[in-house]
Amino acid sequence: MTRSTRSPSAAALPLERPQRAAVVGAGAVGTVVAEAVHAAGHRVTLCARRPLESPTVERDGVRSRLDVPVATRAAEVDPGADWVLVATKAQDTPHTVGWIRHLAGPSTRVVALQNGIDHHDRFAPLLASGRLVPALVYISAERLSRSHVLHRWGRRLVVPRDADGADFAELLGRSSIEVVRHADFTTAAWGKLLTNAAANPLTALTQQRMHVLHQSDMRELAHGLLTEAVAAGRAEGAALSGADARQTLDLYDGLNPQTGTSMLADRLAGRPLEYDLITGAVVRAGDRHGVPVPLSRAVLALLRAQGGGASRDALLGLQPRPS
């Protein structure tokens, strides 16, 4: 689980001026984070692959329009942004290369707002300029339509505890999103992966919302998947224990049973699933270290059999899928 290392002594210095940010991927997370950057007083452009009219975020029954420009081609946006925030699904990352190469200059920070543990590997082939800031997303949001995002719960992003992480915290300092800087990002990333390791595949495979995990046999399966993920993460150097698996089950218990996951949303919409990013990561780590992960392997096979996923090579940008 995420352990906050935020401390007053680690506070960021104020950024010199309103920053210019581009959010690539105007979906659930991208729209919520763009709204926050805008609310913090910065200039934001939403970069979408198709025209988008009047993006709105709904929260607690209130729908707010996000009044920022939407671009559909890189040439419509000035190069040299201070921040490029990428919030596409992982398998779409290679296709953001045109945006990133156009928008990022030497001092640009490219923030990867995606699930998974290998943000650096995923983005390294795409960055010709600028620096990557991996961000773990504790924001649950769902696209109800292309321009209507329901923000269900969560207002936290976790980044490494370094200078770029400090600037990112400052960027969102005057928004309702909290940026937590973590000194041990491997542990933070595996802690975040735990939140996904059972909930995402099990909701997607059953096409049920979180209430499915209240069923005793599904809860047992969830606990098994989480225990495997803890073991694989530990072998990779993450400071996790069985308590983290139990805390993740507690987190699931505490959620509104009608909450979904990003993978369920993709399954219901017939989009590719990020299985390689989540269950695939557990299986690969298990295999690397000789840690048995039979449940994760079985779940990975089931997810693959749904079709429409993305191979590891595609995720790393080595073999881009056709648009």
Ligand SMILES: NC(=O)C1=CN([C@@H]2O[C@H](COP(=O)(O)OP(=O)(O)OC[C@H]3O[C@@H](n4cnc5c(N)ncnc54)[C@H](OP(=O)(O)O)[C@@H]3O)[C@@H](O)[C@H]2O)C=CC1
């Ligand atoms: N949703 C959630 O609650 C959470 C999601 N996450 C993670 O955050 C990341 C984003 O997820 P989420 O917001 O749910 O995803 P969505 O599917 O809601 O949004 C992704 C967006 O990216 C756009 N996109 C894809 N390719 C490109 C491209 N080449 N150029 C511009 N835009 C592009 C899509 O466009 P189009 O509209 O055309 O499909 C879509 O609008 C994922 O890694 C996910 O696992 C993490 C925590 C929670």
Ligand SMILES: CC(C)(CO)C(=O)C(=O)O
């Ligand atoms: C934490 C959780 C489960 C929140 O929605 C998530 O990360 C996802 O849906 O991908």
